Amino acid sequence: MLVVFAVALLIVAAAVVILFAMLAELATRVPERSGPARDPQIRPLEEARLGHAPTGWPAGLPDPEHAVLLVLSTVCNSCRDVAEQLVVDPGHADWTGMAVIVSSASRENGEEFIRRYRLTGFPVHIDAGGAWLTEEFGVHTSPGALVFRSGKLISAHVFNNVSSLRSALETVDYENTRQEQRAQKEAV
Amino acid sequence: MSTQNDDRNGSKPRTRLKRRRFLGGLGAGGLAAAGVIFGRTPAAYATVSVDCCNLCHSPSISLNTCRGYSSHYIWECEQSSSVYCLCCETAASGCPSGVKSAVSCYLN
Numbered sequence: 429m430l431v432v433f434a435v436a437l438l439i440v441a442a443a444v445v446i447l448f449a450m451l452a453e454l455a456t457r458v459p460e461r462s463g464p465a466r467d468p469q470i471r472p473l474e475e476a477r478l479g480h481a482p483t484g485w486p487a488g489l490p491d492p493e494h495a496v497l498l499v500l501s502t503v504c505n506s507c508r509d510v511a512e513q514l515v516v517d518p519g520h521a522d523w524t525g526m527a528v529i530v531s532s533a534s535r536e537n538g539e540e541f542i543r544r545y546r547l548t549g550f551p552v553h554i555d556a557g558g559a560w561l562t563e564e565f566g567v568h569t570s571p572g573a574l575v576f577r578s579g580k581l582i583s584a585h586v587f588n589n590v591s592s593l594r595s596a597l598e599t600v601d602y603e604n605t606r607q608e609q610r611a612q613k614e615a616v
Numbered sequence: 617m618s619t620q621n622d623d624r625n626g627s628k629p630r631t632r633l634k635r636r637r638f639l640g641g642l643g644a645g646g647l648a649a650a651g652v653i654f655g656r657t658p659a660a661y662a663t664v665s666v667d668c669c670n671l672c673h674s675p676s677i678s679l680n681t682c683r684g685y686s687s688h689y690i691w692e693c694e695q696s697s698s699v700y701c702l703c704c705e706t707a708a709s710g711c712p713s714g715v716k717s718a719v720s721c722y723l724n
Contacts, residue, residue: 434639438646469697503703504693505670533689533707540710557707558691569692569700586694 466509468592475566476574476584482564486553490525492576496597498590499561499572502532502541506588510571511545513590520590527551531558531570573597663711666719668693669703672711675719679704682718700724 485492498514500507514520514528528550532538538554541547553560561567565574565581573593575583583600587593664671682688682704689707692700701721708715 431635431638435642438642442646467697471697501691501693501703503670503689503691503705505665505668506693508670531691533705534709536709557689568690569694571694588694 466513466589468589469587470573470593470596471586473567473569473572473574473584473586475569476572476581477564477566478581478583480565481580484560484564486560488551489527489553490551492579494525495576496523496526497574497576498526498528499567499570499574500528500530500541501558501570502530502537504570507570508545510588510590511541511547514550515546518591520594521549523594527553529553529555529561531555531561531568533557664717666703666717667701667721668695669701669717669719671703671717671719672705672715673717675717677706677716677718679718679720682706682716685716695721698724 482492489495489497498510500510520526528547530538530541530547530552532541532554533556535554535556538556542552542554555561558568565584567574567584569586571587573585573587574581575585575597585593585596664674666675679690679702683690685706687707688704690702690704692702695701699721701719704718704720706714706716
Protein backbone atom coordinates (compact mmCIF):
# COMPACT_ATOMS: atom_id res chain seq x y z
CA MET A 429 0.00 0.00 0.00
CA LEU A 430 2.84 2.33 0.91
CA VAL A 431 4.63 1.47 -2.30
CA VAL A 432 1.54 2.20 -4.40
CA PHE A 433 1.06 5.52 -2.63
CA ALA A 434 4.71 6.44 -3.10
CA VAL A 435 4.63 5.59 -6.81
CA ALA A 436 1.41 7.56 -7.32
CA LEU A 437 2.91 10.56 -5.50
CA LEU A 438 6.03 10.39 -7.64
CA ILE A 439 4.00 10.24 -10.85
CA VAL A 440 1.97 13.28 -9.78
CA ALA A 441 5.13 15.19 -8.85
CA ALA A 442 6.73 14.30 -12.21
CA ALA A 443 3.59 15.39 -14.06
CA VAL A 444 3.62 18.78 -12.30
CA VAL A 445 7.32 19.26 -13.08
CA ILE A 446 6.80 18.39 -16.74
CA LEU A 447 3.75 20.67 -16.95
CA PHE A 448 5.71 23.66 -15.65
CA ALA A 449 8.62 22.86 -17.98
CA MET A 450 6.24 22.79 -20.96
CA LEU A 451 4.65 26.09 -19.92
CA ALA A 452 8.06 27.71 -19.62
CA GLU A 453 9.09 26.41 -23.05
CA LEU A 454 5.82 27.66 -24.54
CA ALA A 455 6.35 31.09 -23.02
CA THR A 456 9.76 31.40 -24.64
CA ARG A 457 8.29 30.57 -28.03
CA VAL A 458 5.65 33.30 -27.96
CA PRO A 459 7.22 36.49 -29.27
CA GLU A 460 6.27 39.75 -27.65
CA ARG A 461 4.48 42.19 -29.86
CA SER A 462 6.10 45.57 -29.75
CA GLY A 463 7.05 48.39 -32.05
CA PRO A 464 4.94 49.42 -35.07
CA ALA A 465 2.07 46.97 -34.66
CA ARG A 466 1.85 45.46 -38.15
CA ASP A 467 1.60 48.83 -39.84
CA PRO A 468 0.51 47.90 -43.39
CA GLN A 469 2.47 50.75 -44.96
CA ILE A 470 5.49 49.88 -47.07
CA ARG A 471 8.20 52.55 -47.15
CA PRO A 472 11.29 52.81 -49.32
CA LEU A 473 14.58 51.79 -47.76
CA GLU A 474 16.53 54.88 -48.79
CA GLU A 475 20.01 53.59 -47.94
CA ALA A 476 19.89 50.66 -50.38
CA ARG A 477 22.10 50.69 -53.49
CA LEU A 478 19.47 50.17 -56.14
CA GLY A 479 20.69 48.79 -59.43
CA HIS A 480 23.59 46.96 -57.78
CA ALA A 481 24.32 43.40 -58.89
CA PRO A 482 25.81 41.53 -55.92
CA THR A 483 29.33 40.17 -56.38
CA GLY A 484 28.66 37.31 -53.98
CA TRP A 485 25.42 35.39 -53.45
CA PRO A 486 25.12 33.01 -50.47
CA ALA A 487 24.39 29.39 -51.28
CA GLY A 488 20.85 28.22 -50.70
CA LEU A 489 19.16 31.51 -51.54
CA PRO A 490 16.71 31.80 -54.47
CA ASP A 491 18.06 32.77 -57.86
CA PRO A 492 18.59 36.58 -57.96
CA GLU A 493 16.85 36.53 -61.33
CA HIS A 494 13.64 36.71 -59.30
CA ALA A 495 14.10 36.88 -55.54
CA VAL A 496 12.89 38.72 -52.46
CA LEU A 497 15.14 38.77 -49.40
CA LEU A 498 13.54 39.66 -46.09
CA VAL A 499 16.16 41.25 -43.82
CA LEU A 500 15.67 40.54 -40.12
CA SER A 501 17.98 41.24 -37.18
CA THR A 502 18.32 39.69 -33.75
CA VAL A 503 18.36 43.17 -32.17
CA CYS A 504 15.16 44.30 -33.90
CA ASN A 505 11.95 43.93 -31.86
CA SER A 506 9.46 43.92 -34.73
CA CYS A 507 11.57 41.30 -36.54
CA ARG A 508 10.25 38.78 -34.03
CA ASP A 509 6.70 39.59 -35.05
CA VAL A 510 7.67 39.39 -38.73
CA ALA A 511 9.06 35.90 -38.06
CA GLU A 512 5.76 34.94 -36.44
CA GLN A 513 3.87 36.28 -39.47
CA LEU A 514 6.05 34.21 -41.79
CA VAL A 515 5.63 31.00 -39.85
CA VAL A 516 2.06 30.92 -38.54
CA ASP A 517 0.24 34.22 -38.57
CA PRO A 518 -0.83 33.84 -41.29
CA GLY A 519 2.15 31.89 -42.64
CA HIS A 520 3.91 32.41 -45.98
CA ALA A 521 5.46 29.03 -46.70
CA ASP A 522 4.04 29.23 -50.24
CA TRP A 523 6.01 32.38 -51.16
CA THR A 524 8.22 31.25 -54.03
CA GLY A 525 11.50 33.10 -54.45
CA MET A 526 11.52 34.51 -50.91
CA ALA A 527 14.31 33.97 -48.41
CA VAL A 528 15.20 35.32 -44.98
CA ILE A 529 18.51 36.98 -44.15
CA VAL A 530 19.21 37.12 -40.41
CA SER A 531 21.70 39.80 -39.45
CA SER A 532 23.24 39.14 -36.04
CA ALA A 533 26.31 39.84 -33.94
CA SER A 534 27.46 36.25 -34.32
CA ARG A 535 26.52 33.07 -36.13
CA GLU A 536 25.41 31.52 -32.84
CA ASN A 537 23.00 34.39 -32.18
CA GLY A 538 21.60 34.00 -35.69
CA GLU A 539 21.12 30.26 -35.25
CA GLU A 540 19.34 30.82 -31.93
CA PHE A 541 17.01 33.37 -33.60
CA ILE A 542 16.17 30.92 -36.41
CA ARG A 543 15.57 28.13 -33.92
CA ARG A 544 13.51 30.20 -31.49
CA TYR A 545 11.24 31.68 -34.18
CA ARG A 546 11.03 28.48 -36.23
CA LEU A 547 12.35 29.90 -39.49
CA THR A 548 13.93 26.60 -40.53
CA GLY A 549 11.16 26.01 -43.08
CA PHE A 550 12.43 28.91 -45.22
CA PRO A 551 15.66 29.44 -47.14
CA VAL A 552 17.71 31.31 -44.52
CA HIS A 553 21.14 32.86 -44.49
CA ILE A 554 22.88 34.18 -41.39
CA ASP A 555 24.83 37.36 -42.05
CA ALA A 556 27.18 37.55 -39.07
CA GLY A 557 27.85 41.18 -38.25
CA GLY A 558 25.56 42.23 -41.10
CA ALA A 559 28.70 42.39 -43.27
CA TRP A 560 27.23 41.07 -46.52
CA LEU A 561 24.16 43.29 -46.42
CA THR A 562 26.13 46.40 -45.54
CA GLU A 563 28.99 45.87 -47.99
CA GLU A 564 26.91 44.69 -50.97
CA PHE A 565 23.79 46.79 -50.63
CA GLY A 566 24.48 49.46 -47.99
CA VAL A 567 21.61 48.03 -45.94
CA HIS A 568 21.62 48.08 -42.14
CA THR A 569 17.93 48.39 -41.28
CA SER A 570 15.26 45.85 -40.36
CA PRO A 571 12.69 44.65 -41.06
CA GLY A 572 13.59 45.22 -44.68
CA ALA A 573 12.82 43.65 -48.04
CA LEU A 574 15.24 43.57 -50.97
CA VAL A 575 13.74 42.82 -54.38
CA PHE A 576 15.96 41.34 -57.10
CA ARG A 577 15.13 41.01 -60.78
CA SER A 578 17.56 39.89 -63.47
CA GLY A 579 20.31 39.65 -60.87
CA LYS A 580 20.07 43.27 -59.68
CA LEU A 581 18.57 44.99 -56.65
CA ILE A 582 15.64 46.89 -58.13
CA SER A 583 13.83 48.02 -54.97
CA ALA A 584 14.15 47.97 -51.18
CA HIS A 585 11.49 48.53 -48.57
CA VAL A 586 10.92 48.89 -44.84
CA PHE A 587 7.87 46.96 -43.70
CA ASN A 588 6.10 45.48 -40.68
CA ASN A 589 3.26 43.61 -42.35
CA VAL A 590 4.34 40.67 -44.48
CA SER A 591 0.96 40.24 -46.20
CA SER A 592 0.89 43.92 -47.20
CA LEU A 593 4.46 43.69 -48.50
CA ARG A 594 3.72 40.58 -50.51
CA SER A 595 0.56 42.10 -51.94
CA ALA A 596 2.39 45.26 -52.96
CA LEU A 597 5.21 43.33 -54.64
CA GLU A 598 2.81 41.06 -56.50
CA THR A 599 0.91 44.10 -57.78
CA VAL A 600 4.15 45.69 -59.03
CA ASP A 601 5.14 42.39 -60.68
CA TYR A 602 1.74 42.14 -62.37
CA GLU A 603 1.95 45.71 -63.65
CA ASN A 604 5.52 45.17 -64.91
CA THR A 605 4.49 41.97 -66.70
CA ARG A 606 1.57 43.74 -68.39
CA GLN A 607 3.82 46.57 -69.51
CA GLU A 608 6.34 44.09 -70.95
CA GLN A 609 3.59 42.25 -72.81
CA ARG A 610 2.24 45.54 -74.19
CA ALA A 611 5.74 46.57 -75.29
CA GLN A 612 6.28 43.20 -77.01
CA LYS A 613 2.95 43.50 -78.84
CA GLU A 614 3.78 46.98 -80.06
CA ALA A 615 7.23 45.80 -81.23
CA VAL A 616 5.54 43.12 -83.33
CA MET B 617 2.73 -17.73 13.67
CA SER B 618 5.52 -15.21 13.64
CA THR B 619 9.12 -16.21 13.25
CA GLN B 620 12.29 -14.79 14.64
CA ASN B 621 12.95 -12.92 11.41
CA ASP B 622 9.66 -11.05 11.37
CA ASP B 623 9.35 -7.58 12.94
CA ARG B 624 6.34 -6.32 14.85
CA ASN B 625 4.46 -5.47 11.61
CA GLY B 626 4.86 -8.96 10.33
CA SER B 627 7.10 -8.10 7.32
CA LYS B 628 10.52 -9.58 6.92
CA PRO B 629 13.57 -7.29 7.22
CA ARG B 630 14.74 -8.34 3.74
CA THR B 631 11.41 -7.33 2.22
CA ARG B 632 11.57 -3.98 4.03
CA LEU B 633 15.07 -3.44 2.71
CA LYS B 634 13.98 -4.18 -0.83
CA ARG B 635 11.07 -1.77 -0.48
CA ARG B 636 13.35 0.97 0.86
CA ARG B 637 15.77 0.48 -1.98
CA PHE B 638 12.94 0.53 -4.51
CA LEU B 639 11.47 3.73 -3.08
CA GLY B 640 14.90 5.25 -2.79
CA GLY B 641 15.54 4.42 -6.43
CA LEU B 642 12.25 5.97 -7.47
CA GLY B 643 13.03 9.14 -5.56
CA ALA B 644 16.53 9.38 -6.98
CA GLY B 645 15.14 8.82 -10.48
CA GLY B 646 12.62 11.60 -9.98
CA LEU B 647 15.28 13.99 -8.76
CA ALA B 648 17.50 13.10 -11.69
CA ALA B 649 14.63 13.72 -14.13
CA ALA B 650 13.92 17.09 -12.52
CA GLY B 651 17.59 17.90 -12.73
CA VAL B 652 17.68 17.08 -16.44
CA ILE B 653 14.56 19.10 -17.22
CA PHE B 654 15.50 22.19 -15.24
CA GLY B 655 19.21 21.73 -15.02
CA ARG B 656 19.96 22.44 -18.68
CA THR B 657 21.48 25.87 -18.90
CA PRO B 658 20.37 27.39 -22.18
CA ALA B 659 22.49 30.20 -23.52
CA ALA B 660 21.08 33.52 -22.42
CA TYR B 661 19.95 35.66 -25.36
CA ALA B 662 18.54 39.12 -25.81
CA THR B 663 15.64 39.91 -23.52
CA VAL B 664 15.58 43.68 -22.95
CA SER B 665 13.31 45.83 -25.14
CA VAL B 666 14.35 49.45 -25.53
CA ASP B 667 12.31 51.36 -28.13
CA CYS B 668 12.43 49.09 -31.20
CA CYS B 669 15.65 47.42 -30.09
CA ASN B 670 15.92 43.98 -28.55
CA LEU B 671 19.13 43.88 -26.48
CA CYS B 672 21.05 41.62 -24.14
CA HIS B 673 21.19 44.22 -21.40
CA SER B 674 19.82 47.68 -20.78
CA PRO B 675 21.84 50.41 -22.49
CA SER B 676 24.74 51.52 -20.35
CA ILE B 677 27.06 53.26 -22.80
CA SER B 678 26.76 55.86 -25.54
CA LEU B 679 26.50 54.92 -29.18
CA ASN B 680 29.94 56.36 -29.90
CA THR B 681 31.46 54.34 -27.06
CA CYS B 682 29.81 51.20 -28.41
CA ARG B 683 31.14 51.93 -31.89
CA GLY B 684 34.60 52.26 -30.35
CA TYR B 685 34.63 48.56 -29.45
CA SER B 686 36.50 46.59 -32.10
CA SER B 687 33.86 43.87 -32.32
CA HIS B 688 30.61 45.78 -31.97
CA TYR B 689 27.40 44.99 -33.83
CA ILE B 690 25.14 47.85 -34.85
CA TRP B 691 21.83 47.69 -36.66
CA GLU B 692 18.89 49.99 -37.25
CA CYS B 693 15.20 49.45 -36.61
CA GLU B 694 12.04 51.41 -37.28
CA GLN B 695 10.43 52.78 -34.12
CA SER B 696 7.70 54.56 -36.10
CA SER B 697 7.22 55.89 -39.62
CA SER B 698 9.41 58.90 -38.76
CA VAL B 699 11.67 57.63 -35.97
CA TYR B 700 14.51 55.16 -36.42
CA CYS B 701 16.78 53.76 -33.70
CA LEU B 702 20.33 52.49 -33.84
CA CYS B 703 20.86 49.43 -31.65
CA CYS B 704 24.47 48.69 -30.71
CA GLU B 705 26.05 45.84 -28.77
CA THR B 706 29.67 45.11 -27.99
CA ALA B 707 29.35 41.90 -29.95
CA ALA B 708 29.63 38.44 -28.51
CA SER B 709 28.02 35.05 -28.73
CA GLY B 710 24.92 34.78 -26.64
CA CYS B 711 24.54 37.43 -23.95
CA PRO B 712 27.39 37.08 -21.47
CA SER B 713 27.49 39.54 -18.62
CA GLY B 714 30.25 41.66 -20.20
CA VAL B 715 28.17 42.71 -23.21
CA LYS B 716 27.27 46.40 -23.21
CA SER B 717 24.47 48.02 -25.19
CA ALA B 718 23.58 51.41 -26.58
CA VAL B 719 20.49 52.85 -28.27
CA SER B 720 20.17 56.11 -30.14
CA CYS B 721 16.97 57.21 -31.87
CA TYR B 722 16.56 59.95 -34.43
CA LEU B 723 13.91 61.56 -36.59
CA ASN B 724 14.07 60.37 -40.18
